[in-house]
Amino acid sequence: xxxxxxxxxxxxxxxxxxxxxxxxxxxxxxxxxxxxxxxxxxxxxxxxxxxxxxxxxxxxxxxxxxxxxxxxxxxxxxxxxxxxxxxxxxxxxxxxxxxxxxxxxxxxxxxxxxxxxxxxxxxx
Amino acid sequence: xxxxxxxxxxxxxxxxxxxxxxxxxxxxxxxxxxxxxxxxxxxxxxxxxxxxxxxxxxxxxxxxxxxxxxxxxxxxxxxxxxxxxxxxxxxxxxxxxxxxxxxxxxxxxxxxxxxxxxxxxxxxxxxxxxxxxxxxxxxxxxxxxxxxxxxxxxxxxxxxxxxxxxxxxxxxxxxxxxxxxxxxxxxxxxxxxxxxxxxxxxxxxxxxxxxxxxxxxxxxxxxxxxxxxxxxxxxxxxxxxxxxxxxxxxxxxxxxxxxxxxxxxxxxxxxxxxxxxxxxxxxxxxxxxxxxxxxxxxxxxxxxxxxxxxxxxxxxxxxxxxxxxxxxxxxxxxxxxxxxxxxxxxxxxxxxxxxxxxxxxxxxxxxxxxxxxxxxxxxxxxxxxxxxxxxxxxxxxxxxxxxxxxxxxxxxxxxxxxxxxxxxxxxxxxxxxxxxxxxxxxxxxxxxxxxxxxxxxxxxxxxxxxxxxxxxxxxxxxxxxxxxxxxxxxxxxxxxxxxxxxxxxxxxxxxxxxxxxxxxxxxxxxxxxxxxxxxxxxxxxxxxxxxxxxxxxxxxxxxxxxxxxxxxxxxxxxxxxxxxxxxxxxxxxxxxxxxxxxxxxxxxxxxxxxxxxxxxxxxxxxxxxxxxxxxxxxxxxxx
Numbered sequence: 001x002x003x004x005x006x007x008x009x010x011x012x013x014x015x016x017x018x019x020x021x022x023x024x025x026x027x028x029x030x031x032x033x034x035x036x037x038x039x040x041x042x043x044x045x046x047x048x049x050x051x052x053x054x055x056x057x058x059x060x061x062x063x064x065x066x067x068x069x070x071x072x073x074x075x076x077x078x079x080x081x082x083x084x085x086x087x088x089x090x091x092x093x094x095x096x097x098x099x100x101x102x103x104x105x106x107x108x109x110x111x112x113x114x115x116x117x118x119x120x121x122x123x124x
Numbered sequence: 125x126x127x128x129x130x131x132x133x134x135x136x137x138x139x140x141x142x143x144x145x146x147x148x149x150x151x152x153x154x155x156x157x158x159x160x161x162x163x164x165x166x167x168x169x170x171x172x173x174x175x176x177x178x179x180x181x182x183x184x185x186x187x188x189x190x191x192x193x194x195x196x197x198x199x200x201x202x203x204x205x206x207x208x209x210x211x212x213x214x215x216x217x218x219x220x221x222x223x224x225x226x227x228x229x230x231x232x233x234x235x236x237x238x239x240x241x242x243x244x245x246x247x248x249x250x251x252x253x254x255x256x257x258x259x260x261x262x263x264x265x266x267x268x269x270x271x272x273x274x275x276x277x278x279x280x281x282x283x284x285x286x287x288x289x290x291x292x293x294x295x296x297x298x299x300x301x302x303x304x305x306x307x308x309x310x311x312x313x314x315x316x317x318x319x320x321x322x323x324x325x326x327x328x329x330x331x332x333x334x335x336x337x338x339x340x341x342x343x344x345x346x347x348x349x350x351x352x353x354x355x356x357x358x359x360x361x362x363x364x365x366x367x368x369x370x371x372x373x374x375x376x377x378x379x380x381x382x383x384x385x386x387x388x389x390x391x392x393x394x395x396x397x398x399x400x401x402x403x404x405x406x407x408x409x410x411x412x413x414x415x416x417x418x419x420x421x422x423x424x425x426x427x428x429x430x431x432x433x434x435x436x437x438x439x440x441x442x443x444x445x446x447x448x449x450x451x452x453x454x455x456x457x458x459x460x461x462x463x464x465x466x467x468x469x470x471x472x473x474x475x476x477x478x479x480x481x482x483x484x485x486x487x488x489x490x491x492x493x494x495x496x497x498x499x500x501x502x503x504x505x506x507x508x509x510x511x512x513x514x515x516x517x518x519x520x521x522x523x524x525x526x527x528x529x530x531x532x533x534x535x536x537x538x539x540x541x542x543x544x545x546x547x548x549x550x551x552x553x554x555x556x557x558x559x560x561x562x563x564x565x566x567x568x569x570x571x572x573x574x575x576x577x578x579x580x581x582x583x584x585x586x587x588x589x590x591x592x593x594x595x596x597x598x599x600x601x602x603x604x605x606x607x608x609x610x611x612x613x614x615x616x617x618x619x620x621x622x623x624x625x626x627x628x629x630x631x632x633x634x635x636x637x638x639x640x641x642x643x644x645x646x647x648x649x650x651x652x653x654x655x656x657x658x659x660x661x662x663x664x665x666x667x668x669x670x671x672x673x674x675x676x677x678x679x680x681x682x683x684x685x686x687x688x689x690x691x692x693x694x695x696x697x698x699x700x701x702x703x704x705x706x707x708x709x710x711x712x713x714x715x716x717x718x719x720x721x722x723x724x725x726x727x728x729x730x731x732x733x734x735x736x737x738x739x740x741x742x743x744x745x746x747x748x749x750x751x752x753x754x755x756x757x758x759x760x761x762x763x
Binding site: 119 | 278311327330384389506
């Protein structure tokens with residue numbers, strides 16, 4: 001029991017640290033307009049909370065339940081972040097951003113023209 | 125599953141010998157997780173095999189990882205997973221995810237419902253493409269740490285490669301047009317030798333594929349599978365009516381802007397695909413066109429046909445302008461096409477005629493399944509630096525790249541279902557008998573050799589009938605294929621006879637072009653023909669080939685070449701000897717909602733649950749009246 005309580009406290013601190021880090025990353029992501037950065041940061045919460053920390057603390061029999069709850073929490077966080085934090089940001093950005101008007105073409109130069117070997121190795 | 129038969133053993137020896145003597149580059153291409161999953165295997169630039177997963181799982185447009193198709197590729201070539209040099213996925217998943225998130229951001233706070241449906245599957249698995257693919261590939265015996273490299277290429281580069289590399293051109297403009305890949309929805313590239321350079325791209329949400337899909341949806345068909353039905357419905361529109369022109373103007377003035385280079389800008393007030401789970405904003409469309417969205421089984425009315433014709437004309441205009449622009453900026457005289465929109469054979473033909481170009485080559489599996497082939501070819505030529513050898517026709521081998529079968533498989537079917545068959549010793553005797561059956565008005569299933577790659581049956585997994593029989597279209601549609609009565613049927617014609625029966629001299633081996641029936645074969649139309657209801661026009665005999673002549677005299681023809689399918693060529697030749705007609709009705713061997721049959725077992729089951737008279741599997745003929753009572757269920761499903 002004592003061990004579990006200790007782990008919970010430690011876990012709780014870790015969670016706080018992780019959340020702080022993630023919050024900072026999300027803000028940075030927003031500032032630099034990097035969606036991927038924000039999403040990766042958010043996803044790391046899920047990994048940290050559910051897959052490693054909680055699972056280790058609570059034992060195998062709880063993993064399934066915790067994973068499920070974690071999934072819901074994660075989705076909720078994602079939704080909350082997107083629709084409470086990001087929406088106002090997007091709306092503000094939109095106010096200052098001029099709508100792109102294509103006058104004579106919607107074609108743009110291809111993002112990648114020539115394909116070197118490194119190109120094939122990345123999933124992005 | 126894929127039993128090693130005599131021919132497989134021969135192949136195995138050939139491959140093993142080659143593997144010992146020479147270091148080879150073997151690339152497996154995979155498309156998956158959206159729709160039409162598939163796998164394709166290329167060895168030193170040679171297309172060895174390719175198949176769609178749906179044919180094995182019997183789930184139409186199956187999006188699952190193509191484990192059966194991959195297994196087939198390995199077993200067909202008798203190589204092990206560890207022999208494969210690279211596995212390549214047909215798109216860059218993280219770029220696609222970025223586009224999805226960007227879209228949600230741009231429409232926020234709308235789109236919550238779509239977000240909740242779409243994003244969890246990404247965060248759960250798809251955001252980790254390496255891990256996800258490794259799990260599936262490891263289960264199939266691949267060693268991604270030591271022996272096989274996992275690679276990724278852009279969706280539109282996959283399409284471009286599938287169009288250019290198998291083509292007969294040393295150099296060509298490449299145009300790819302579909303719904304959406306990662307961010308691009310259409311692209312223009314230039315292929316020369318073994319290299320492809322991408323030049324221009326049009327990006328989401330402006331998309332010709334999505335525009336066409338929106339109309340598919342509004343007219344009551346399913347998106348990503350009903351587009352060819354919309355194309356088939358268009359000729360029922362009245363070409364002389366003002367209504368079609370009004371619809372066309374509405375589309376081009378309010379809904380989209382078509383630029384001179386064929387790029388389009390979609391007015392998002394009319395569309396819902398960015399923020400919702402549907403394609404169109406139904407109320408806005410109802411105001412624009414004056415009728416509500418057609419429900420699934422609701423009766424087709426003339427205004428539905430007129431709208432189908434209007435969007436077909438718009439698509440023709442866009443594709444033609446885009447190809448003209450591609451030819452202009454690449455300074456090329458040849459063009460290769462791929463992407464789902466390239467399956468629109470009406471647009472292909474319109475473009476070819478309007479621009480006066482004959483050197484057009486289109487990938488027969490132009491949709492997403494073809495991405496597997498294109499991805500593998502791109503890696504072979506641009507990553508492994510394999511030398512490209514251009515072939516005078518093309519390197520698709522008639523698109524017969526799927527699994528084949530042996531007499532053993534037919535005997536298994538006979539034992540399993542206690543079936544009765546008549547066997548023939550020679551192809552000549554078989555073809556004479558089958559030609560006689562077709563000439564007498566019977567509907568015959570025809571299953572031979574390797575299954576086709578792509579959505580069309582090209583004479584190896586086909587249902588065949590007499591094109592001169594005026595009752596055939598109705599019978600095939602309603603009693604055999606269990607599908608909508610308006611759907612047309614395609615003619616397969618001996619390549620050397622094409623100019624006598626159709627208004628073209630060119631070959632069309634993959635059913636990717638439409639051509640008009642020769643004037644000499646046409647019947648005169650009554651004066652009020654165009655004002656008659658589409659139902660009245662449907663069964664009017666428009667030519668001496670009524671079963672394959674569409675309402676506008678067009679036909680989506682397949683030219684049959686001795687070099688690529690000698691048995692089918694022989695059969696049509698025998699039919700010609702009996703009837704003086706070198707044309708046969710060729711439709712895919714399946715019922716509505718079911719993938720095309722693959723194995724003799726699939727074929728027999730489909731045969732027994734429809735009104736088909738005979739099925740021919742290899743050199744064996746099964747007559748329906750001789751068979752025992754079959755208790756299995758039909759594979760018919762609403763598609």
